[in-house]
Amino acid sequence: MGGDNAPAEIVAGAVQAVRERGVPVVLVGQPRVLQQALAAHDAGAEIPIVRAEEALAMDEGALASLRRPKSSIAVACHLVRRGDAAAVVSAGSTAGAVTTGRLRLRAQQGVLRPAIAVTLPTRPRPTVLLDAGATADAKPEMLVQFAHLGIAYAEVGLGIAQPRVGLLTIGSEAEKGNKVAKRAHELIAAAPGIDFAGNVEGHDLLTGKVDVVVSDGFTGNVALKTLEGTVRYTFGQFREAIGESPLARLGGLLQRGRLRELADRLDPEAYGGAVLLGLTGTLVIAHGSSHARGIAAACDLAARLSAQGIVARIGDRIAAAPKSHRLW
Amino acid sequence: MGGDNAPAEIVAGAVQAVRERGVPVVLVGQPRVLQQALAAHDAGAEIPIVRAEEALAMDEGALASLRRPKSSIAVACHLVRRGDAAAVVSAGSTAGAVTTGRLRLRAQQGVLRPAIAVTLPTRPRPTVLLDAGATADAKPEMLVQFAHLGIAYAEVGLGIAQPRVGLLTIGSEAEKGNKVAKRAHELIAAAPGIDFAGNVEGHDLLTGKVDVVVSDGFTGNVALKTLEGTVRYTFGQFREAIGESPLARLGGLLQRGRLRELADRLDPEAYGGAVLLGLTGTLVIAHGSSHARGIAAACDLAARLSAQGIVARIGDRIAAAPKSHRLW
Structure with a gap:
């Protein structure tokens, strides 16, 4: 539901990801709106929808994500947390995605703070x-x-x-x-x-x-x-x-x-978006102005990172690093 | 004496500043070296030289300027301090110019720290x-x-x-x-x-x-x-x-x-270089890779700032600003 060109371009990107890149996608948001957007691609049967009635506005920023446990980004993070999805892609507010990700997906063990790569x-x-x-x-x-x-x-x-x-x-x-x-x-x-x-x-x-x-x-x-x-x-x-x-x-x-x-x-x-690293699940933050192509690339990146075990790799590195004696 | 292309391009720039822009220039450095460079432009009679036997190397950084009171940049600052020059232009190490400037030209009254613009x-x-x-x-x-x-x-x-x-x-x-x-x-x-x-x-x-x-x-x-x-x-x-x-x-x-x-x-x-603001004199820091054109533009900028009273203007603004109650 997030992004300057939501939902039309986001949904178009999801359809591209499914059809052209073979990435299985679940859409999270208002079912009526998403169904309509999917219908434009005749893709209603290809992409399941998970209901989330609320959405973070682009200008709501960090605090709103605390007030909106039923926002599409919060529900999407919850799917990952439950193991029902492998990763989240969002073109919504970066601050909102970061705050929601930190709250719902939590930091990996030993990671002091997540970082956007x-x-x-x-x-x-x-x-x-x-x-x-x-x-x-x-x-x-x-x-x-x-x-x-x-x-x-x-x-x-x-x-x-x-x-x-x-x-x-x-x-x-x-x-x-x-x-x-x-x-x-x-x-x-x-x-x-x-x-x-x-x-x-x-x-x-x-x-x-x-x-x-x-x-x-x-x-x-x-x-x-x-x-x-x-x-x-x-x-x-x-x-x-x-x-x-x-x-x-x-x-x-x-x-x-x-x-x-x-x-x-x-x-x-073209790069496929930024990635919030250091959480228990992968969260790819696409540019707010993304069109279908950018969303498809972001889905592809999210699928690849998840399939290749980025979370476990980070966990291994952090576990192997000597602990700092004095933090702050 | 400072800069990747010193002294040839620096001296050529000084000659350009004098001849094409009407900016009176004094060169500070090793007289023998500078005389030779001036001779290439047949400009020995147009530009006076002030002796400074030492020079900061580009990689010497901030501390060296404390150890070298006779470096060309230190002597040039001293000329401004004494009123014998209106401003300094240097293509040498930025860290060296900033440290020397702060030490020899001092901060203007009320200015907490100088800044490079x-x-x-x-x-x-x-x-x-x-x-x-x-x-x-x-x-x-x-x-x-x-x-x-x-x-x-x-x-x-x-x-x-x-x-x-x-x-x-x-x-x-x-x-x-x-x-x-x-x-x-x-x-x-x-x-x-x-x-x-x-x-x-x-x-x-x-x-x-x-x-x-x-x-x-x-x-x-x-x-x-x-x-x-x-x-x-x-x-x-x-x-x-x-x-x-x-x-x-x-x-x-x-x-x-x-x-x-x-x-x-x-x-x-083309911009004429950076300016260190907030000192009792004007110091223009040209790009280390400057050629004659950049040095001439820097001399022009230094002359203009000095003629139009940048130091006094800053002094007025700082004096008029309310003092912060708690500094650090």
Whole structure:
């Protein structure tokens, strides 16, 4: 029920996931509304519906999820908790999804805080950035765990062997950063089981220098949105530059195919969404503006992560990590 | 003496500033080296040299500036302090320039911490982002002062009347952010003399939504470098897309002029560099990779800020601001 284009595009994406990717989907929400949307695809018999009469509005934010135990996201999390579904996909409010996920799916044993992981379109393989906004005031000990969550995601979700980890800060030397980053650097450098490449900076995010970039949720969210906004801005400027003179416009026509490919690759929808890691179940948060294609990709990602045991992999890493003596 | 292309490009930039922009320049550094570089432009008689035998290396960082009272940046700051120069331009280590500036030029009365201001290439007018890295662990009260510094810079340096201020955080609602940002939001909203537009996010940096974006130095530095890295990455991807097929390459040739213009506008060198605000003198920090054009633009900016009284303007704003009762 959540997302700027709900329910039509969400349902269309679910139908795509079932028909084109073979992912079995259950829709959670208002049956009448969903049945109608399914009917448009003649898919009423293919996709079961679980009733949830309420829904979190996009602007309701974190607190509303506490007040609405019958919201579609809360009911969907409950299905996972009961074992009736393997993972949740939502295009609704990120804050709502994070809060509901934490409340209904709970943190995995030993995990201090969950983190949102996103993949950046680097080549030849994507880069994982986390936390992209679940925990705004993170402690250094949480950043060490984020490294473990990110490694598990890179291995299980992206098939990257021995992922290298970087810490997002403001200079390459160990002592560069704010207090949280400096202490996190010490802890990650000393942690067994983490292939730590040291500090990375904002301009390293798209160079593929490391496989996993660790950050507190505030900085990670600002960096991710800056990156997305800058891609959008630069594309707009290109389009303007191409469109301005007749000669240039002709050139633009000749390139249109290539540019569309590039735009597609840099489109956040193509990545399949962000993943909330560290809970007892997998929760994929699709972009609020997702269309069918983005939803289908998110369903595919959720199915893959669940089938390949991301929760167990994280559990193993956290269990193997030495416990911090002093937390906060 | 500082910068990746020192001394040749720095001296060439100084010559450009004198000859093309009418900015009187004094060079500070090793006389023999500088005389040689000036001779290449036949400019030995136009630009005086002040001797400084030492220089901070690019990788020496903050502490070295304490150990080297005779470095070129320290001597240059001393010239300003004595009134023999109006402002300093450096392409050397940012950390070294900030530390030396704070030590030799001191903070203006009432200013808690200096901030680095940069201008982003929005249209029709640029956007000021600060702090871009001077103070990694900023308190909320410092962010309120950064708003005043940014307003003064937008007015004096960029000619923007009644600049609107935004706070860089992770959601548009007042309660979105980490603890520092949330408290800063309350303080800035209550501060007289600040036209506060509320929170802005990473994707707002290039939209020109506000004139001044306030941030702690850690987040601001990550955002700035992410933005620069993403522009570079997207350009590279475009170039690749354009170069791949013969037809597309023909298109690229037709557009080359437009794209070069765009690349120029998005090039950090074109902005003239970052400015360290809040000290008793003006210090412009050019990009370490600056060539002559960037250095000339930085000299121009330094001359303009000094001539138009940026220090006095900041002093007036800070003096007029109500004092915080509880600092730390």
